[in-house]
Amino acid sequence: MNDITTISLAEKLKDGFSNGDFVKDGRVIAERTLAEQLSVGRRALRKALDQLESEGLIWRRQGQGTFVGTPPTPRLRKLEGLATKTSPFEIMEVRQEIEPPMARFAALRASQADIDAMRNMIEKAASATTQADYEKWDSAFHQKLAESVKNTLFLAVFEAVNAVRREAAWARLRESSHSDTLIEELSTQHRDIVDAIEQRDPKRAEAAMRRHLSEVEHALKQT
Template sequence: MVTARLRDLIAAGRWSPQEALPPERRLAAELGCSRETLRRALSALASEGLIWRHQGKGTFLGSAPSGGTLAAPVPLQQLLEIASPHDLIEARLIFEPALAAAAALAADGAAIKAMRQLARATGTAADWRDYEKHDDAFHKAIARASGNALLSGIYAHLVTMRGRARWQRHHDAVFRKARRLEYATEQSALHLAIVEAIAAGDPQAARQAMHDHLAAIRALLRAADNPERGTRNEFFIT
């Protein structure tokens, strides 16, 4: 595991306190991993306080200097450019259950009808591009149904990443690995469970249904990245 190997290097004194780590490309090559995997490992170490980052200057060992001037927050668009599909699904797991709960309190009959049609359409998708189109529209419809234009706008900006090549490659791999018909059918059922909770005006059930759906996608992504660990039972959470 890359994170564990980095911890070992730090413990062995590979770098001195406040010394800059090698550039990502060189460090990834040394560890034999992708830059995406390395970034996830560095994020984990940063959250533990073992390293800190200075935008434009690099990654350093130890805690950020308390009296120093840190870089300005990274612009959202830049974060979206470097985020991985796993970053996106984790962000959606935090954000979208709350949107679904809000929609359960605000959605009108027309919005519920539109969401139900889109949920059913995902179950009859001819291929992954067709599924992706209907799935994207379904989740955006829920965001709009929350009745909060600000939250809906933030969500729409967040999921622009779905149009990027990395997400498309991952989703295509997941769609093929899980088998198109079964994948579409199972995810459509999870979509419909979300709609029915919203239609019932039950925010807690809507929150849970959305969480279950996105947790299923997260499991599929992990199985696609780790085929030796994936099993048929892991693929779908109903």
């Protein structure tokens, strides 16, 4: 096996994906085949893929594989109908019921790769120079946390709520509610959540997520 560092291997994969190599219909070819084509060990390959995932360049779905790009938003007719009838405060009410327990489960189930990816997304959000970039990485963080729970039904519920949130006509309200000071505070709260997850403290993780969502809701009410 060639002695290739994680960074150089990640760059090689990145170049390959951009050229359409190692991918079929948007899905990365089987890990064993990919490792053979690159003449690297599967452990080294996984580390490089973890790096690309933390950068938001690929996403994984348990039982389905690894895909290039960002996870698709569910496009269900019922959800599209809900988006026209739902208020931001109804969304926050539901998020308060599902995301704190998910943070609790994440403290029990998240892998170190999951945690590293979440930290990377938090710092990307914290250093964002535009509202769109902040929204992108904030959403990626919450998505990754949901995935780290390793529960397909929990993830489906989260994605359904997120789809309504993205489709709703009032989505622009979030943009006007996020000042630089607030983004700094929310980023600190994100770090608290992940610290609790990494320390395997379920109660603290759940409480930290609940505080975070309460702050987000409070900010919405100020607009």
